Amino acid sequence: MEKPMLSMKNISKAFNGITVLNSVDFSVKKGEVHALMGGNGAGKSTLMKILTGVYTADQGEIYIDDQLVEINNTDDARKNYISMIFQEFSLIPTLTVAQNIFLTREDKTSIGLLNDKECVEKTRKLLQELEVDIDPNELVGNLGVGYWQMTEIAKALSQETKILVMDEPTASLTKKETEVLFSFINQLKSKGYAIIYISHRMDEILEICDRITILRDGKHVATEDCKQIDLDMVIQYIVGSGMDKAFEWKEREYAKDAAPVLEVKNLTVGSKVQGVNFNLYPGEIVGIAGLMGSGRTETVSAIFGTGPKDSGDIVVNGKPVTIKNAPDAIKAGLALIPEDRRVQGLVLEHSVKDNIILPILSKMQKGFFIDNKKANKVANDFVRKLNIKTDDIYKTTNLLSGGNQQKIVLAKWLANDPSVLILDEPTIGVDIGAKTEIVDVVRELADSGKAILVISSELPELLALSDRVLVMHEGRMIKEMQRRDIETEEELQHAIQGF
Amino acid sequence: MQSKDSNLNGTVALGSHTVSRKKKSFDWRDYIVYLAFIGVIIYFSVTLHDQGFVSTDNLLNIIRQTAMISLMGLAMTFVISTGEIDLSVGSIAALSSLTAALTIQAGFGMIGGVAIGLGTGLLVGLVNGLLVTKLAIPSFLVTLGTMGTVAGLAMWITDTAPVPIVDATFNFVFGSGDIGPIPILLVWTVLATIIAHFLLRKTSFGRQTLATGGNESAARFSGVKTQRIKLLVFLGSGFMAGFAGLLYAGRMHAGRFTFGEGDELSVIAAVILGGTSLFGGVGTVIGTVIGSLMIGTINNGLIIMGLDVSQQMMIKGLIIILAVAFGKKAIKR
Numbered sequence: 062m063e064k065p066m067l068s069m070k071n072i073s074k075a076f077n078g079i080t081v082l083n084s085v086d087f088s089v090k091k092g093e094v095h096a097l098m099g100g101n102g103a104g105k106s107t108l109m110k111i112l113t114g115v116y117t118a119d120q121g122e123i124y125i126d127d128q129l130v131e132i133n134n135t136d137d138a139r140k141n142y143i144s145m146i147f148q149e150f151s152l153i154p155t156l157t158v159a160q161n162i163f164l165t166r167e168d169k170t171s172i173g174l175l176n177d178k179e180c181v182e183k184t185r186k187l188l189q190e191l192e193v194d195i196d197p198n199e200l201v202g203n204l205g206v207g208y209w210q211m212t213e214i215a216k217a218l219s220q221e222t223k224i225l226v227m228d229e230p231t232a233s234l235t236k237k238e239t240e241v242l243f244s245f246i247n248q249l250k251s252k253g254y255a256i257i258y259i260s261h262r263m264d265e266i267l268e269i270c271d272r273i274t275i276l277r278d279g280k281h282v283a284t285e286d287c288k289q290i291d292l293d294m295v296i297q298y299i300v301g302s303g304m305d306k307a308f309e310w311k312e313r314e315y316a317k318d319a320a321p322v323l324e325v326k327n328l329t330v331g332s333k334v335q336g337v338n339f340n341l342y343p344g345e346i347v348g349i350a351g352l353m354g355s356g357r358t359e360t361v362s363a364i365f366g367t368g369p370k371d372s373g374d375i376v377v378n379g380k381p382v383t384i385k386n387a388p389d390a391i392k393a394g395l396a397l398i399p400e401d402r403r404v405q406g407l408v409l410e411h412s413v414k415d416n417i418i419l420p421i422l423s424k425m426q427k428g429f430f431i432d433n434k435k436a437n438k439v440a441n442d443f444v445r446k447l448n449i450k451t452d453d454i455y456k457t458t459n460l461l462s463g464g465n466q467q468k469i470v471l472a473k474w475l476a477n478d479p480s481v482l483i484l485d486e487p488t489i490g491v492d493i494g495a496k497t498e499i500v501d502v503v504r505e506l507a508d509s510g511k512a513i514l515v516i517s518s519e520l521p522e523l524l525a526l527s528d529r530v531l532v533m534h535e536g537r538m539i540k541e542m543q544r545r546d547i548e549t550e551e552e553l554q555h556a557i558q559g560f
Numbered sequence: 561m562q563s564k565d566s567n568l569n570g571t572v573a574l575g576s577h578t579v580s581r582k583k584k585s586f587d588w589r590d591y592i593v594y595l596a597f598i599g600v601i602i603y604f605s606v607t608l609h610d611q612g613f614v615s616t617d618n619l620l621n622i623i624r625q626t627a628m629i630s631l632m633g634l635a636m637t638f639v640i641s642t643g644e645i646d647l648s649v650g651s652i653a654a655l656s657s658l659t660a661a662l663t664i665q666a667g668f669g670m671i672g673g674v675a676i677g678l679g680t681g682l683l684v685g686l687v688n689g690l691l692v693t694k695l696a697i698p699s700f701l702v703t704l705g706t707m708g709t710v711a712g713l714a715m716w717i718t719d720t721a722p723v724p725i726v727d728a729t730f731n732f733v734f735g736s737g738d739i740g741p742i743p744i745l746l747v748w749t750v751l752a753t754i755i756a757h758f759l760l761r762k763t764s765f766g767r768q769t770l771a772t773g774g775n776e777s778a779a780r781f782s783g784v785k786t787q788r789i790k791l792l793v794f795l796g797s798g799f800m801a802g803f804a805g806l807l808y809a810g811r812m813h814a815g816r817f818t819f820g821e822g823d824e825l826s827v828i829a830a831v832i833l834g835g836t837s838l839f840g841g842v843g844t845v846i847g848t849v850i851g852s853l854m855i856g857t858i859n860n861g862l863i864i865m866g867l868d869v870s871q872q873m874m875i876k877g878l879i880i881i882l883a884v885a886f887g888k889k890a891i892k893r
Contacts, residue, residue: 135781151781153774155841156767164771165783167764174762 064127066091066255067112067143067224072121074107081107083279084121089224089255094246096266096287097259099276100299100519105259108276109226112257113145114138125223144217145226152213154202159184161201162216187215191245207238211245218249225249226257231265232353235332236535243269261352263292263558277301296554310525312545313504315344320379322512323395323481325364328373333359335536337373341481341512346503348527349516350557356536357516361483365390365397378480391420396474398467400486406470407458414440414454416469421476443472447502467499475506482506483514488522500525520553534559593833593847597854604861611864618860620743624811626856627745628653628804629823633830633848634756635800638793640831641760642786643773643840644692644699646794648684649801649827651710653820656680656805658714661723661815670730677809678802684710685798689791699794707824714817722816725809734810745807749849752800757845769793773840829880830855 068088074081082104089095099105110116112123114135123130130141138145152161159181168179184197193211195204201212210230217225227246231239246269249256258270266273267287274284275298282298321340328337334356341347351357362368364375366384375382375393382393390397399406407416417440418425425436440454447468451461458469467487474482487503488496503526507513517523523530524544530553532540540556547553604613612618632649639646660677664670684706691702725731737744760766771779772786779786801820808819832838833854834847858879862872 136783139783147781151778153771153778153782153841155774155837156771160767161782164779165764165768167767169764174758175764175767 063090065089065124066126068124069108069112070122070124072108072111072118072123074111074116074119081279082111082118085276085279085281087274087281087284089257090272091223091255092250092253093272094250094256094258094270096270096273097257097276098261098266098273098295098299099282103276103299104279105276106228107279109145109228109257109259112138112224113143113226139220142221142223143226144220144222144224146210146213146217146228146230151216152201152209155200157198157200158188158195158204158212159197161212162187162197162219166220183219184215187219191215191218192248193245206233207235207241210234210238210242214245222254224255224257226259228259229261229353230258231260231262239265263295267292275299292555292558293551296551300550300554310544311504313344313346313507313528315342315507315528317342319343321376322378323364323514324374324376325360326374326376328360328363328375329371330356330359330363330369331371333536334363337533337538339531339538339541341514343480343510343512344507346507346513346515346526346528348523348530349514349533350520350523350530350553351533352557353518355533355557357533358485360533361397361485361514361516365395365483367397391477391479394480395483396477396479396481397483398470398474398485398487406473407466409459410457412455413444413449413451413458413461413469416458417443417454417472417476420473439476443476447472448498464496464498468502471499471502471506479511481512481514484516486517486519487515487526488517488519496522520550520557524550524553532556593835593850593854596833597850597857600854600857600861604857604864608861608864613861613864616741618864620741620746622853622856622860623746623749624743625860626852627749628807628820629826629830629855630749630849630852631752631800631807632797632804632823632827633834633852634752634845635793635797636827636831637756637834637836637843637845637848638760638766638769639699639797640828640836640838641769641773641840641843642790642793643776644790644793645703645828646688646699646797646801647703647824647828648688648706648710649797649804650820650823651707651714652681652684652798652801653805653808653823654817655684655710655714655717656802657809657819658717658723658805658815658817660806660809661725662717664725664727664730665723670727670733673725673727673730674734674806677806678799681798681800681802681805682795683798685795685801686791688798689794692794693787693791711817718815718817720817722814724814726813731810731813734806735808736811736813745811748807753845753849760843760845765789765792770841770843773837773843775841826852826855833880 065088068086070086072082072085072087085104085108087108097105097108107116111118112132114132114137117133123132125141132138132141153164156164159177162184163180168176168183170176181197188195188197191211193215195208195212201209204212230242234242246256258266260266270287272284273287273290273295275282275295277299285294319342322343323341325337325339328334337360339347349357349360359368363370363373364384366386366389375384377393377395382389384390384393387397408419414436418436422431425431425439427435437454443449444451444454449468449472450465458466461469484503488499503513515523515526524547527544529544530542530547531538532542534557539559542553542556632653636646636649656677659680660673663676664673688699688702688706691697692699733744735745739747760769768779768784768789771782771784772789776786805819809815812819830852831848832851834844834849834851836843836848855876858876859872862875867875
């Protein structure tokens with residue numbers, strides 16, 4: 062049997078006492094594309110960050126070509142011929158392609174000045190070898206996403222590299238760009254590079270990878286040959302058996318004959334969202350499922366006016382509305398709770414009360430001043446209603462836990478009494494206890510007659526919340542499923558993979 | 561051969577079809593400062609022809625008046641290219657003129673004076689740099705603080721009294737002298753400009769300065785020691801401000817706490833007018849010098865026109881806002 066080029070043995074890592082990786086083994090052979098899969102929080106990124114020296118393992122060894130190596134920082138990783146392709150973090154938009162590729166490693170003239178000519182020549186040669194058509198003198202900021210990625214790869218290969226880690230490399234690429242990237246990866250493979258390929262997309266993995274390793278809850282679950290595995294097995298490995306208690310689904314009652322609150326007709330955004338139609342009824346919770354890049358985020362931003370929209374109609378409570386920006390959407394009765402609530406949803410330095418009344422300041426005014434009595438009452442009401450754990454309404458929000466912050470964001474939008482509430486990844490970054498509470502709050506809101514749209518990459522969460530699930534794949538809404546008809550997470554996994 | 565050719569064609573075709581690449585095109589906004597500078601010169605040459613605006617004497621005078629701003633602007637170009645700012649340069653120039661003058665007065669000679677004057681600048685630059693990099697305080701606040709502290713220090717050490725310098729060599733070399741028809745301040749300006757230009761365009765330090773400002777985390781990932789780069793640009797800015805202090809002292813034959821007062825605004829304006837992006841990543845040394853000359857020319861023209869200081873300030877402010885608004889690309893980037 063062929064010996065592995067890289068093997069990571071017995072790797073463990075904990076953050077603040079919480080185990081993220083539990084004695085994981087992982088190995089890659091020369092000339093192999095090895096997929097690394099697992100749900101959110103399975104430990105994929107942590108394992109790769111240990112390999113690339115961003116984190117150090119608490120326990121375990123890393124061998125390269127049978128030699129034990131120490132990787133304590135990114136420099137060590139580079140010395141051991143390990144490179145990682147970041148989504149967009151390591152390129153500088155204001156420098157040219159050649160300047161980026163050779164940054165900190167530029168050729169020098171005899172008197173120690175930068176020899177840009179030489180760098181440009183080398184870059185030209187490198188790009189030619191890789192059969193990529195990019196002008197070395199072009200500013201990286203002027204390149205399209207696909208070329209951005211290839212520049213990134215070229216940069217990794219410009220220094221001696223044996224092991225290449227790619228993290229969701231196709232997430233922001235079009236289909237054609239993906240094809241170009243894949244032929245590129247095949248070429249690298251034939252040149253003997255070992256490639257670790259992190260992705261959620263099964264079709265891609267089956268197309269490009271030789272072997273696959275699956276992690277779940279920080280543990281190694283399986284390593285299989287891609288030829289001897291099918292989608293069902295992979296999904297089984299990823300999902301496991303035990304369902305999270307926090308995410309138990311309860312069938313809810315709501316009037317099914319009411320007129321829709323929100324109608325989305327033929328929504329189109331370039332190639333990202335293609336003719337999406339759906340309705341949302343009062344008291345209903347609808348989930349949108351899909352992989353990264355499937356168009357779910359773009360759909361929601363187009364509806365809410367925070368992202369581009371090419372065509373399509375939006376009807377709220379039977380009236381067609383024109384939504385060009387977020388204030389239009391709010392006026393129409395929509396509310397969006399963004400994914401990154403710490404940045405987009407809250408003024409962290411302000412008190413609970415100030416955050417809650419921010420969107421409704423105009424209603425809180427008495428003449429020229431803010432009516433404090435009224436504001437306090439509104440704030441106190443929400444703290445009680447949503448069970449926000451805080452000493453009082455004057456406490457600064459950054460002192461509260463993630464779950465309670467999320468509830469304040471909810472309160473903030475509810476204060477304006479919207480008829481449609483859109484939640485983007487509602488429980489990301491909150492602890493288990495708070496997750497359950499948020500799920501309960503969302504259900505209560507639906508019970509009170511609000512229509513709720515949830516997008517989430519965590520399928521258990523979608524399954525726990527939704528009455529109905531819409532599945533998006535490559536910009537289209539390919540499936541609509543009633544929650545009660547979905548028996549297992551596997552079914553939904555199948556659907557979002559586009560099979 | 562055949563297959564290789566078709567292969568190449570294939571990738572070229574893929575490239576032009578699959579990815580939308582913005583075309584490189586001429587953008588006049590990149591050259592706004594040069595156009596504006598030429599415009600200003602032409603305007604004053606026509607309207608002030610009879611008042612001697614175009615005389616050699618007056619043009620050399622503009623160079624003399626702008627030399628300090630240009631020199632501080634060169635170093636500031638590096639600071640702003642990293643995405644930082646240094647508001648303390650004017651105060652440093654004042655303090656350095658005094659420490660240099662006091663040293664010379666105390667009998668340590670020209671060399672001593674120069675060393676202490678430059679050392680003063682370096683020291684304040686070091687404090688700025690360490691506070692920004694080690695304590696992670698925004699440079700705007702750090703240098704706002706040192707600007708005040710250093711200005712106060714400059715007033716305090718001589719109780720606001722000027723300190724005369726009688727060392728003729730010092731006064732000649734640092735400001736007052738002419739080599740033939742060429743003012744020594746022009747020599748310093750040209751010399752420093754050449755060095756700064758090569759430093760920014762042709763050395764790793766310059767490249768890493770631009771990288772740090774272009775995307776700091778990306779630069780760090782690529783192995784740039786961004787904290788060190790920042791420390792160095794603040795040291796450089798302090799040093800050049802100290803040098804400008806020496807030039808003020810040499811030109812006026814004295815050290816004085818009012819030298820350099822308000823210079824930080826002219827310096828930053830010159831850098832931004834020149835085309836360096838306030839958000840870092842894009843910097844131009846030549847642009848800075850042109851920006852500085854333009855501000856100097858406007859000042860000079862307005863004085864010849866007979867406008868008083870208040871009117872000069874208003875017009876200068878307006879021109880800066882207009883120029884930056886027209887060159888807005890740098891800000892949107």
